[in-house]
Amino acid sequence: MxxxxxxxxxxxxxxxxxxxxxxxxxxxxxxxxxxxxxxxxxxxxxxxxxxxxxxxxxxxxxxxxxxxxxxxxxxPEILKIPKEKVLSGQDQVYKVERVIDGDTLKLESGQTVRLVGIDTPEITGKDECFGQEAAEKLKELVEGADVTLVKDISETDRYGRLLRYIKKDGEFINLKMVEEGYAAAATYPPDVKYSESFVEAQRKAREKNLGLWGACGD
The missing domain is CATH 1.20.5 (Single alpha-helices involved in coiled-coils or other helix-helix interfaces)
Structure with missing residues:
Protein backbone atom coordinates (compact mmCIF):
# COMPACT_ATOMS: atom_id res chain seq x y z
CA MET A 1 0.00 0.00 0.00
CA PRO A 76 6.04 82.10 -79.27
CA GLU A 77 9.12 81.82 -81.47
CA ILE A 78 7.84 84.59 -83.73
CA LEU A 79 8.46 87.12 -80.92
CA LYS A 80 12.20 86.44 -81.25
CA ILE A 81 12.16 87.57 -84.90
CA PRO A 82 12.86 91.30 -85.44
CA LYS A 83 9.55 92.86 -86.33
CA GLU A 84 10.94 94.55 -89.45
CA LYS A 85 11.91 91.14 -90.83
CA VAL A 86 8.41 89.65 -90.69
CA LEU A 87 6.85 89.74 -94.15
CA SER A 88 3.64 87.78 -93.64
CA GLY A 89 0.13 89.02 -92.87
CA GLN A 90 -1.85 92.06 -93.93
CA ASP A 91 -0.64 94.58 -91.32
CA GLN A 92 3.10 94.73 -90.59
CA VAL A 93 5.23 97.02 -88.44
CA TYR A 94 8.61 98.25 -89.72
CA LYS A 95 11.14 100.98 -89.06
CA VAL A 96 11.67 103.55 -91.80
CA GLU A 97 15.35 104.01 -92.67
CA ARG A 98 14.97 106.96 -95.02
CA VAL A 99 12.57 108.78 -97.32
CA ILE A 100 13.40 108.70 -101.04
CA ASP A 101 10.74 111.15 -102.23
CA GLY A 102 7.22 112.24 -101.33
CA ASP A 103 5.64 108.86 -102.03
CA THR A 104 8.52 106.39 -101.66
CA LEU A 105 10.60 105.26 -98.69
CA LYS A 106 13.12 102.61 -97.70
CA LEU A 107 12.83 100.34 -94.66
CA GLU A 108 15.65 99.21 -92.39
CA SER A 109 14.92 95.67 -93.58
CA GLY A 110 15.95 96.70 -97.11
CA GLN A 111 12.54 96.82 -98.81
CA THR A 112 11.41 99.86 -100.77
CA VAL A 113 7.80 100.95 -100.26
CA ARG A 114 5.61 102.91 -102.65
CA LEU A 115 2.68 104.63 -100.92
CA VAL A 116 -0.56 103.41 -102.53
CA GLY A 117 -3.24 105.77 -103.83
CA ILE A 118 -1.17 108.95 -104.05
CA ASP A 119 1.39 110.61 -106.31
CA THR A 120 3.86 113.40 -105.53
CA PRO A 121 6.10 115.50 -107.80
CA GLU A 122 9.38 113.81 -108.78
CA ILE A 123 12.77 114.83 -107.38
CA THR A 124 14.93 112.07 -108.89
CA GLY A 125 15.95 112.67 -112.49
CA LYS A 126 13.80 115.78 -112.74
CA ASP A 127 12.97 118.38 -110.13
CA GLU A 128 9.22 118.95 -110.41
CA CYS A 129 7.31 121.72 -108.67
CA PHE A 130 6.78 121.05 -104.97
CA GLY A 131 8.71 117.76 -105.13
CA GLN A 132 11.25 118.74 -102.47
CA GLU A 133 8.54 120.05 -100.17
CA ALA A 134 6.61 116.77 -100.46
CA ALA A 135 9.74 114.74 -99.70
CA GLU A 136 10.52 116.90 -96.67
CA LYS A 137 6.97 116.50 -95.39
CA LEU A 138 7.14 112.71 -95.62
CA LYS A 139 10.50 112.79 -93.80
CA GLU A 140 8.95 114.85 -91.05
CA LEU A 141 6.13 112.33 -90.69
CA VAL A 142 7.88 108.95 -90.86
CA GLU A 143 11.68 108.96 -91.25
CA GLY A 144 13.28 106.93 -88.43
CA ALA A 145 9.87 105.97 -87.05
CA ASP A 146 8.06 102.66 -86.62
CA VAL A 147 5.17 102.49 -89.07
CA THR A 148 2.44 100.00 -89.89
CA LEU A 149 2.25 98.85 -93.50
CA VAL A 150 -1.20 97.83 -94.74
CA LYS A 151 -1.62 95.90 -97.95
CA ASP A 152 -4.56 96.41 -100.32
CA ILE A 153 -4.60 93.85 -103.16
CA SER A 154 -1.28 94.06 -104.99
CA GLU A 155 1.94 92.97 -103.32
CA THR A 156 4.43 94.95 -105.42
CA ASP A 157 4.57 97.22 -108.46
CA ARG A 158 6.51 96.50 -111.66
CA TYR A 159 9.68 97.82 -110.03
CA GLY A 160 9.46 95.37 -107.14
CA ARG A 161 8.46 97.99 -104.59
CA LEU A 162 5.99 97.02 -101.87
CA LEU A 163 2.63 98.72 -102.41
CA ARG A 164 1.30 99.76 -99.02
CA TYR A 165 -0.79 102.19 -97.04
CA ILE A 166 1.27 103.73 -94.22
CA LYS A 167 0.01 104.36 -90.71
CA LYS A 168 1.89 105.82 -87.77
CA ASP A 169 0.39 106.13 -84.29
CA GLY A 170 -3.06 105.70 -85.83
CA GLU A 171 -2.53 108.45 -88.42
CA PHE A 172 -3.12 107.55 -92.09
CA ILE A 173 -0.02 109.01 -93.78
CA ASN A 174 -1.13 108.51 -97.41
CA LEU A 175 -4.34 110.43 -96.76
CA LYS A 176 -2.59 113.15 -94.75
CA MET A 177 -0.23 113.88 -97.65
CA VAL A 178 -3.25 114.48 -99.90
CA GLU A 179 -5.23 116.45 -97.30
CA GLU A 180 -2.39 118.95 -96.83
CA GLY A 181 -1.69 119.37 -100.55
CA TYR A 182 1.64 117.50 -100.72
CA ALA A 183 0.26 114.72 -102.95
CA ALA A 184 -2.43 114.16 -105.56
CA ALA A 185 -4.90 111.28 -105.49
CA ALA A 186 -3.76 108.53 -107.85
CA THR A 187 -5.62 105.26 -107.40
CA TYR A 188 -5.33 102.35 -109.81
CA PRO A 189 -7.28 99.08 -109.77
CA PRO A 190 -7.22 96.74 -108.01
CA ASP A 191 -5.83 98.88 -105.15
CA VAL A 192 -8.81 101.20 -104.70
CA LYS A 193 -9.87 100.58 -101.10
CA TYR A 194 -9.55 104.26 -100.09
CA SER A 195 -9.98 105.88 -103.51
CA GLU A 196 -13.06 107.87 -102.51
CA SER A 197 -11.31 109.25 -99.42
CA PHE A 198 -8.29 110.32 -101.47
CA VAL A 199 -10.40 112.00 -104.17
CA GLU A 200 -12.45 113.89 -101.58
CA ALA A 201 -9.30 115.00 -99.71
CA GLN A 202 -7.79 116.28 -102.97
CA ARG A 203 -10.94 118.23 -103.81
CA LYS A 204 -10.82 120.05 -100.48
CA ALA A 205 -7.08 120.75 -100.76
CA ARG A 206 -7.49 122.23 -104.25
CA GLU A 207 -10.37 124.42 -103.11
CA LYS A 208 -8.11 125.84 -100.40
CA ASN A 209 -5.05 126.08 -102.69
CA LEU A 210 -3.04 124.01 -100.24
CA GLY A 211 0.49 122.88 -101.01
CA LEU A 212 1.18 122.05 -104.63
CA TRP A 213 -2.27 123.27 -105.69
CA GLY A 214 -1.40 126.79 -104.64
CA ALA A 215 2.28 126.69 -105.60
CA CYS A 216 2.09 124.89 -108.93
CA GLY A 217 -1.44 125.53 -110.19
CA ASP A 218 -3.34 122.82 -112.04
Missing part, protein backbone atom coordinates in the same frame (compact mmCIF):
# COMPACT_ATOMS: atom_id res chain seq x y z
CA UNK A 2 2.82 2.37 0.88
CA UNK A 3 4.47 1.64 -2.41
CA UNK A 4 1.24 2.26 -4.22
CA UNK A 5 0.80 5.69 -2.53
CA UNK A 6 4.31 6.65 -3.48
CA UNK A 7 3.66 5.79 -7.11
CA UNK A 8 0.45 7.85 -7.09
CA UNK A 9 2.30 10.89 -5.81
CA UNK A 10 5.00 10.54 -8.48
CA UNK A 11 2.38 10.22 -11.19
CA UNK A 12 0.61 13.33 -9.87
CA UNK A 13 3.91 15.23 -9.91
CA UNK A 14 4.57 14.26 -13.50
CA UNK A 15 1.10 15.51 -14.50
CA UNK A 16 1.73 18.82 -12.78
CA UNK A 17 5.06 19.17 -14.58
CA UNK A 18 3.37 18.32 -17.86
CA UNK A 19 0.63 20.85 -17.13
CA UNK A 20 3.24 23.50 -16.30
CA UNK A 21 5.11 22.89 -19.55
CA UNK A 22 1.81 23.08 -21.48
CA UNK A 23 0.97 26.51 -19.99
CA UNK A 24 4.39 27.89 -20.86
CA UNK A 25 4.07 26.69 -24.49
CA UNK A 26 0.70 28.38 -24.91
CA UNK A 27 2.11 31.69 -23.70
CA UNK A 28 5.03 31.40 -26.12
CA UNK A 29 2.67 30.78 -29.03
CA UNK A 30 0.64 33.89 -28.19
CA UNK A 31 3.81 36.04 -28.03
CA UNK A 32 4.93 34.79 -31.43
CA UNK A 33 1.56 35.59 -32.97
CA UNK A 34 1.71 39.18 -31.62
CA UNK A 35 5.19 39.67 -33.07
CA UNK A 36 3.98 38.42 -36.46
CA UNK A 37 1.09 40.87 -36.36
CA UNK A 38 3.43 43.77 -35.50
CA UNK A 39 5.80 42.82 -38.31
CA UNK A 40 2.90 42.60 -40.78
CA UNK A 41 1.59 46.03 -39.74
CA UNK A 42 5.07 47.55 -40.03
CA UNK A 43 5.50 46.07 -43.49
CA UNK A 44 2.13 47.42 -44.65
CA UNK A 45 2.98 50.87 -43.29
CA UNK A 46 6.34 50.81 -45.07
CA UNK A 47 4.66 49.84 -48.34
CA UNK A 48 2.10 52.62 -47.90
CA UNK A 49 4.86 55.19 -47.28
CA UNK A 50 6.79 54.02 -50.36
CA UNK A 51 3.63 54.21 -52.49
CA UNK A 52 2.92 57.73 -51.22
CA UNK A 53 6.48 58.82 -52.00
CA UNK A 54 6.23 57.38 -55.51
CA UNK A 55 2.92 59.18 -56.16
CA UNK A 56 4.35 62.47 -54.83
CA UNK A 57 7.45 62.16 -57.02
CA UNK A 58 5.31 61.45 -60.09
CA UNK A 59 3.09 64.46 -59.35
CA UNK A 60 6.15 66.74 -59.04
CA UNK A 61 7.55 65.51 -62.36
CA UNK A 62 4.20 66.06 -64.12
CA UNK A 63 3.97 69.59 -62.67
CA UNK A 64 7.51 70.49 -63.79
CA UNK A 65 6.95 69.11 -67.28
CA UNK A 66 3.66 71.00 -67.63
CA UNK A 67 5.28 74.24 -66.42
CA UNK A 68 8.06 73.91 -68.99
CA UNK A 69 5.58 73.38 -71.80
CA UNK A 70 3.46 76.33 -70.62
CA UNK A 71 6.51 78.63 -70.62
CA UNK A 72 7.22 77.64 -74.21
CA UNK A 73 3.64 78.40 -75.19
CA UNK A 74 3.79 81.82 -73.50
CA UNK A 75 6.80 82.85 -75.62
Missing amino acids: AASGTEDRKEHGRKEEAGGCGGSGSAGYRSGAIIDLVDSATEKKARWILSLMAITAAAILIYLFSAMRFDKLKT
